[in-house]
Amino acid sequence: MNSFHRSRALWAALLAVVLAMVVAACGDTKDDTETNASGGGAAATTSGGEAANPDGEYRSGLTAIVMPKQLGNPYEELEDSGTVEAFEELGGKATIEGPTDAGASSQVPLLQSAIQKQPDAIILAANDPNAVAPVLKQAMARDIRVVTQDSDAASDARQVFINQATTEGIGEVLARMAKQVVPGGRGEIAVLSATANATNQNAWIRVLRERLQTPEYADLRLVKVAYGDDDDQKSFQETQGLLSAYPNLRAIVAPTTVGIAAAARYLSSSPKKGRVAVTGLGTPNQMRKFVKDGTSPVFALWNPKDVGYLGGYAAAALASGIITGAEGETFRAGRLGERTIEANGEIVLGPPTEFTRENIDDFDF
Incomplete structure (x- = not known):
């Protein structure tokens, strides 16, 4: 009987040790899981899940690549000069790169090259809404903000679109x-x-x-x-x-x-x-x-320079976390004042001006 009781006591002690080890291991795993989940959630939020902050400040030193439909187009040159002006006002730099023709797919290889430079934003007037969509989606996947101005791309391939007027x-x-x-x-x-x-x-x-x-x-x-x-x-x-x-x-x-x-x-x-x-x-x-x-x-x-200027501020607001591109968000656009994002990520500059013999000498652009 004594031998039996000694064996039984030994097995009980061994079982207690094993149970203690299991509980400790489970406790460690739970703690690690909670820590990792919290860390992962924070990282995800930081990388793009934060809500818009309309009272936030524009970041200094932002970079952008601006792409017209084609180089040498006087209208596009005016428009792009407005985008460059906006970035300079904000202490950033916008570089103009574009195709020599306005063909449907002429912008695609240039956009692919632009992605490799990892700018904060790409701002373009699209030659074709669908031809540029896949490469613009690649840009957004790499945390590059995408703004279209004057001529839109597919709506799921950019954050906002600057429309001259409705x-x-x-x-x-x-x-x-x-x-x-x-x-x-x-x-x-x-x-x-x-x-x-x-x-x-x-x-x-x-x-x-x-x-x-x-x-x-x-x-x-x-x-x-x-x-x-x-x-x-x-x-x-x-x-x-x-x-x-x-x-x-x-x-x-x-x-x-x-x-x-x-x-x-x-x-x-x-x-x-x-x-x-x-x-x-x-x-x-x-x-x-x-x-x-x-x-x-x-x-x-409308004034093409104002279209580009508004596009520059929208891109900077996106890159600074002031807006995300959702309907109803607002941001400050320099001399153009406060702007509101409308349905489908559209931001409208304003109604066009009609020019006649009576008023044309009042304008210089």
């Missing part, structure tokens, strides 16, 4: 000016656009078409949409082709600064001057002489 507003202005320059508001009109894939151009033309179906514009007939690819010479030739193909044409509507200038230049020395008018979107400095000689009685635009 799409509806621009389309309405184009329709109204077309009616204004056609005698009696009756006759054939044509559109001279940029590229066939240009996001903004296509959206404005869609609204223009819709307006032309309403009773107010029933006497205007859109006969052709031509594409000058934002190339001066091709736009010039397309103007010539439109006048040849449509002898009863009364107006050319060009929602592109390159196209409107080329069309006006051709018409200003054409026998059709006075019979066919040009309108659309252009800068005062390029269109001044054509307004004064009657080739283009009215056209419209």
Whole structure:
């Protein structure tokens, strides 16, 4: 019996030791798990999960790569100069890099190169909404903020989009000016656009078409949409082709600064001057002489430099954690004041200005 009891006591002691070790091990594991979870959660929040801080300060030393549709485009140069100005005001640096043509995929290799430089932000006017989307998503995955301005990319491939004015507003202005320059508001009109894939151009033309179906514009007939690819010479030739193909044409509507200038230049020395008018979107400095000689009685635009300036501040606000791109967020945009993000990450600069002989000398850009 004594031997039995001694064995039993020994087994009990051994069991107690094992249980103690298991409990200690479990306790250590629990503590480690809680610590790691807390650390991981904090890291995740720091790397991009923090809420927007509208009262936060802009970070100094931010870097950005700014990409126009193509280099050498006067409108794009004005726009990009505004982005550079915004970053300089904030103590950062924005570098302009772009393609030499406005082809749908021409920006892609340059964007891939930009990602390798790991800037705080990429700011671009997209040549094609879908062609650039995959590489922009790669940029966002690497914690690079992406802002589109003037011409949007796919909405899931950027944080915010700087729109010059509302799409509806621009389309309405184009329709109204077309009616204004056609005698009696009756006759054939044509559109001279940029590229066939240009996001903004296509959206404005869609609204223009819709307006032309309403009773107010029933006497205007859109006969052709031509594409000058934002190339001066091709736009010039397309103007010539439109006048040849449509002898009863009364107006050319060009929602592109390159196209409107080329069309006006051709018409200003054409026998059709006075019979066919040009309108659309252009800068005062390029269109001044054509307004004064009657080739283009009215056209419209916003200040391209302000578009880029707003894009620069939006990118800096994203990189500084002031905004995330969600609807309703606000940020301070320098001389343009406080701005609010609208649905789908859109920030609207404001309504376009219409330029005529009476007011064009009040503007210099």
